[in-house]
Amino acid sequence: MNIISGGVTAPNGYQAAGIFAGIKKEKKDMALIYSTVSCVAAGTFTMNVVKAAPVKWDQEIVYNGKSAQVIVINSGVANACTGAKGYEYCLETAKAAAELLEISEQEVLVASTGVIGQQLPMDILRKGVQTMVPLLSGSPDAGKAAAEAIMTTDTIEKEAAVTIQLGGKNVTLGGMCKGSGMIHPNMCTMLSFITTDAAISKEMLQKALSTDVQDTYNMVSVDGDTSTNDTVLLLANGLAGNPEITEENEDYQLFLEALNYINTTLAKMMAGDGEGATALFEVKVIGAWSKEQAVKLSKSIVTSNLTKAAIYGHDANWGRILCAMGYSGAEFDPEQVDLFFESAAGKLQIIENGVATDYSEEEATKILSEKEVTAIADIKMGSASATAWGCDLTYDYVKINADYRS
Secondary structure, eight states, rough: OOOESSTEEEEEOOEEEOOOOOOOSSSSSEEEEEEEEEEEEEEEEEEEEEEEOHHHHHHHHHHHHOOOEEEEEEEEEOOOOOOHHHHHHHHHHHHHHHHHHHOGGGGEEEEEETTTTTTOHHHHHHHHHHHHHHOOOOSHHHHHHHHHOOOSSSOOOOOEEEEETTTEEEEEEEEEEEEESSSSSSSSOOEEEEEEEBOOOOHHHHHHHHHHHHTGGGOSSSOOOOOOOOOEEEEEEETTOOOOOOOSHHHHHHHHHHHHHHHHHHHHHHHTTTTTOEEEEEEEEEESSSSSHHHHHHHHHHHHHHHHHHHHHOOOOOOHHHHHHHSSSOOOOOGOOOOEEEEEEEEEEEEEEEEEOSSHHHHHHHHHHHEEEEEEEESSOOOOEEEEEEEOHHHHHHHHHHHSSO
16 A cells, blocks of 8 residues: 555546635635546445435435435535425535536535534525536645635645555545544544545445444544534545456455545544644553454543543543543453553553552653643453544633634
């Protein structure tokens, strides 16, 4: 696997655009992803009972349609809790793109992010689509513009791309996402879009995405809120010319590894860019007797507000971590737990067999003052492990969400 620069335009046949259409004030707010040929599509969506209209529209196309070729995305208005009119606006958006690109409206996926409860300004959206189509380009700059246009409270655009060899052919995967607040592990407002030129069946593409989401996006938490709009879409257009992947063979495993890199990278970028965050907080639980046990423990730690506040204060308050493990619902022996803090500044054992070591508070503070901090909990029961990602909890999180609409 070769890590390269770029995002959704990195694979063959994909073009993108991102513009300021006028939904938001002064910032880019509409993006378009287009494949020059039809793609097979896979998707995973929010588990929230309250699902935005774009989620329902995309589920119909992904689950029941044969192909997709375009994704239209807007930022600023979520098109959630908007009733029948909201779904109708998804159709209108799809029609606007389909007419200009001369494809079926059933091949147009849509996604929205922003304020819940407001209707989409369709005049602006239609004009936005009309503006973007002539701007479509396969350049890295076009991909970056699209990544910028889907941001809400994000502070940076989020992109990743890799190449792999499948059947002697060079295959590329590229992705972009947005997510900073309303992020929680449950098909973790986040949106993610991945493109690939791999030849792979629709069934295997969906299997790969559904499998990988469990260890990537579902292991991210910023604030414990699962959005109404959470969506991951994966398009594959087959232009790489590799032998089509139709079963779980060696090529499928290589593809899954590349997809995992894209999703892990984007997931960590979301966690590190959590609203108001100053640090990416990674939690590794090792020595578990099962993956399920490790997942429960790592999620419980990374979502603990008290632990997140301690990370913000660079405070090695390990009791909060052990407490979070204790209410996770996973069985373990607290008197067997070893705990370490690790960052670019070093690694330090804080607990041995459930009891504090004679560690240096000064050294611990130094380690916890880095922009990426890892807590490693070894429960010494087996060989399973899991990793979760979150961020520290700061004053700015409350400030951002107190005046989000204004």
